[in-house]
Amino acid sequence: MQSYTEENYLKTIYHLAERTTNVQTNAIAEQMQTKPASVTDMIKKLADKGLVDYIKYQGVTLTETGKNTAIDIVRKHRLWEVFLVDKLNFKWDEVHDVAEELEHIRSVELIERLDEFLGFPKADPHGDPIPDKNGRFAKTQFIKLIELKVGDSGTITGVSQHSSAFLKHLEKLGLTLGKQIQVSDVTDFDGSVEIRLSDKQVNISREVAKHILISSNGKN
Amino acid sequence: MQSYTEENYLKTIYHLAERTTNVQTNAIAEQMQTKPASVTDMIKKLADKGLVDYIKYQGVTLTETGKNTAIDIVRKHRLWEVFLVDKLNFKWDEVHDVAEELEHIRSVELIERLDEFLGFPKADPHGDPIPDKNGRFAKTQFIKLIELKVGDSGTITGVSQHSSAFLKHLEKLGLTLGKQIQVSDVTDFDGSVEIRLSDKQVNISREVAKHILISSNGKN
DNA sequence: TTAAATTTTTAGGTAAATCTAAAAATTTTT
DNA sequence: AAAAATTTTTAGATTTACCTAAAAATTTAA
Ligand SMILES: [Mn+2]
Ligand SMILES: [Mn+2]
Ligand SMILES: [Mn+2]
Ligand SMILES: [Mn+2]
Numbered sequence: 001m002q003s004y005t006e007e008n009y010l011k012t013i014y015h016l017a018e019r020t021t022n023v024q025t026n027a028i029a030e031q032m033q034t035k036p037a038s039v040t041d042m043i044k045k046l047a048d049k050g051l052v053d054y055i056k057y058q059g060v061t062l063t064e065t066g067k068n069t070a071i072d073i074v075r076k077h078r079l080w081e082v083f084l085v086d087k088l089n090f091k092w093d094e095v096h097d098v099a100e101e102l103e104h105i106r107s108v109e110l111i112e113r114l115d116e117f118l119g120f121p122k123a124d125p126h127g128d129p130i131p132d133k134n135g136r137f138a139k140t141q142f143i144k145l146i147e148l149k150v151g152d153s154g155t156i157t158g159v160s161q162h163s164s165a166f167l168k169h170l171e172k173l174g175l176t177l178g179k180q181i182q183v184s185d186v187t188d189f190d191g192s193v194e195i196r197l198s199d200k201q202v203n204i205s206r207e208v209a210k211h212i213l214i215s216s217n218g219k220n
Numbered sequence: 221m222q223s224y225t226e227e228n229y230l231k232t233i234y235h236l237a238e239r240t241t242n243v244q245t246n247a248i249a250e251q252m253q254t255k256p257a258s259v260t261d262m263i264k265k266l267a268d269k270g271l272v273d274y275i276k277y278q279g280v281t282l283t284e285t286g287k288n289t290a291i292d293i294v295r296k297h298r299l300w301e302v303f304l305v306d307k308l309n310f311k312w313d314e315v316h317d318v319a320e321e322l323e324h325i326r327s328v329e330l331i332e333r334l335d336e337f338l339g340f341p342k343a344d345p346h347g348d349p350i351p352d353k354n355g356r357f358a359k360t361q362f363i364k365l366i367e368l369k370v371g372d373s374g375t376i377t378g379v380s381q382h383s384s385a386f387l388k389h390l391e392k393l394g395l396t397l398g399k400q401i402q403v404s405d406v407t408d409f410d411g412s413v414e415i416r417l418s419d420k421q422v423n424i425s426r427e428v429a430k431h432i433l434i435s436s437n438g439k440n
Numbered sequence: 441t442t443a444a445a446t447t448t449t450t451a452g453g454t455a456a457a458t459c460t461a462a463a464a465a466t467t468t469t470t
Numbered sequence: 471a472a473a474a475a476t477t478t479t480t481a482g483a484t485t486t487a488c489c490t491a492a493a494a495a496t497t498t499a500a
Contacts, residue, residue: 005487018285024449038488040449045486057448057495098327105325107318113308225457242467245478260479265456277465277478 002051004104007073009031009042010051013062013111014070022059023043035111062138068135071133075131077103078124079114085125086118092176093167126167127158127177127213145183145193146206153182158213173202222271224324228252229262230271231323233282234290242279288355295351298344299324299334305345306338312345312396313387320416346387347378347397347433364434365403365413366426373402378433386431393422395432 002010002149012031014208016023025043029036047054051066062070080102090098112133115121122138129137142158142200156179159167170176174197185194191206204212222230232251236243243265249256267274271286282290300322304310310318336342342358343349349357362378376399379387386434389397394417404421405414411426424432 003486025471026446034487035489036448037450040486084330088330088337090329090333094329098325098330101325101327102322105318105321107321109310109314110304110308111308117308156251223456246476254457255459255479257460257480261457 001106002049002069004048005042005050006049007069007104009039009046010066010070011073011077013052013060014067014074017062018168023061024059028060034182071131071135073103075133075135076111078128078130079111079118079121081124081126082118082130083114086121091167091171093164093171095125096162096164102158123158125177126162127156130179141215143216144210145181145195145204145212145214146209148214148216150183150186152216153180154214154216155180156212157215160213161211166208169208171214173192173204174200175202175204181214221326222269222289225262226249226266226271227289227324228258229266230282230286230290231293231297233272233280234287234294243281244279248280291351293323295353295355296325296331298348298350299331299338299341301344302338302341302350303334303345303393306341311387311391311404313384313391316382316384323346337353345397346382347376347437361435363436364430365401365415365424365432366429368403368434368436370403370406372436373400374434374436375400376432377435379431380433381431386428389428390432393424394420395422395424401434 009028009032012028013023016031022028025036028043029039032039043052043054043060046052046066047060050063051069052060052062053092054060077099080099081095084095084098084166085092090136115133120132121130127140129140131137140158143154144160145156148154156175156177158177159170161167175195177182180198182196183193184196186192187194187203193206193209195202195204229252231244232248235279236247236251240247245256245259248263249259252259263272263274263280266272266280266286270283271289272280272282274280281282297319300319304318305312307437335353339349340352347360348358351357355385360378363374364380365376368374376395376397378397381387391401395401395415400418402416403413404416406412407423408412413424413426413429415424
């Protein structure tokens with residue numbers, strides 16, 4: 001049984017490992033809003049518990065057990081987010097912090113029943129896949145909107161930035177999950193992207209386009 | 221902002237104060253499954269924070285702030301219990317431990333929306349009243365079943381014992397909330413009570429009868 | 441291939457919530 | 471009103487999760 005803190009470290013390491021091969025102390029510290037020295041302390045503890053493999057100065061990797069634990073927390077986080085949005089009418093930009101607390105509630109029964117109550121959802125409100133109770137989930141194949149060429153089209157299926165400001169911005173532009181889009185132009189001046197939606201046309205900065213994930217309908 | 225531990229202490233003191241006027245260190249220790257020395261430490265801290273009034277060797281009482289905080293936790297505990305039973309199909313004997321964790325989730329918005337989602341319930345699965353968002357709730361007037369005389373009837377509206385064993389026992393006997401009962405006999409030998417239900421007759425020990433709460437339909 | 445910059449670890453400490461053992465205060469019993 | 475029993479507090483430690491400052495290792499740049 002892990003403390004909330006240990007669980008948060010495992011989750012952070014898991015997410016960092018999705019992007020980089022070897023996860024560095026400083027990266028963990030930044031993510032956890034703590035100091036590198038504290039991270040080193042915790043890594044040693046997690047290593048003692050067999051949750052991470054650790055060689056001094058070489059970063060960490062999750063062990064099988066550690067990875068399973070992390071995935072379980074991710075599962076809980078995402079299921080609670082679905083609950084908050086689908087059942088309690090929260091907006092997609094309001095759920096993260098509460099889910100951050102709820103994910104630590106320890107009851108296998110609770111999560112299985114919640115999953116069922118929600119209809120075994122496959123993705124959370126941000127398009128992220130929800131692992132099933134055995135920790136399995138499809139590795140979704142997204143393309144960043146920024147990578148599309150003029151004329152390409154697809155469906156918004158996720159975001160790679162969960163800040164409230166970003167999500168609110170997308171909402172205002174009508175760029176929400178499930179929306180069908182087509183890139184109609186890329187501005188020479190600043191690289192901003194012109195998007196055609198079913199009913200309107202919007203312009204988004206490169207920065208925004210980087211964090212919108214598209215499931216492509218192939219080239220057009 | 222209080223820690224989970226502080227919240228649990230406040231809630232325990234609140235519940236003990238419902239029964240006794242001055243709440244003793246040892247009583248808190250027993251309830252919290254900890255040592256009296258630890259309780260003294262925590263009481264001092266709560267007193268420093270203005271959540272309890274404390275005079276050495278004289279026990280504690282909650283301040284207005286302390287009491288409001290405690291009631292808020294009780295509200296959350298009971299709302300989550302309703303959620304677990306009504307929405308996730310938990311039995312009334314399965315919800316306590318999970319609610320014990322959920323009650324500490326800190327989000328005013330979450331609880332208000334949960335309350336609404338549940339239809340603003342007035343009582344939890346054990347018949348205990350749920351404070352509204354201003355901390356107000358009707359002080360329910362119960363009679364213990366043990367206090368009824370032969371011939372008296374009423375409705376089961378609560379229990380004063382939340383252990384799984386006790387609740388399972390009641391369930392097996394068909395003595396659940398809302399059931400109409402009449403005392404048909406009190407056994408001379410062991411004081412056990414004979415109860416008439418709509419469809420059957422059951423016998424319960426004095427110990428069980430002490431913990432069933434009845435809203436009386438008056439004498440009969 | 442040194443020197444400089446960066447990353448990571450170690451050393452030593454703090455605060456919260458516990459504990460045990462022993463002392464002090466209060467209450468109950470003779 | 472003593473003595474005995476009970477309750478409560480104090481003293482001194484421990485564990486967890488942090489911290490700062492400084493040392494050590496690694497990586498990058500000159
Ligand atoms: Mn968290
Ligand atoms: Mn999410
Ligand atoms: Mn609790
Ligand atoms: Mn209850």
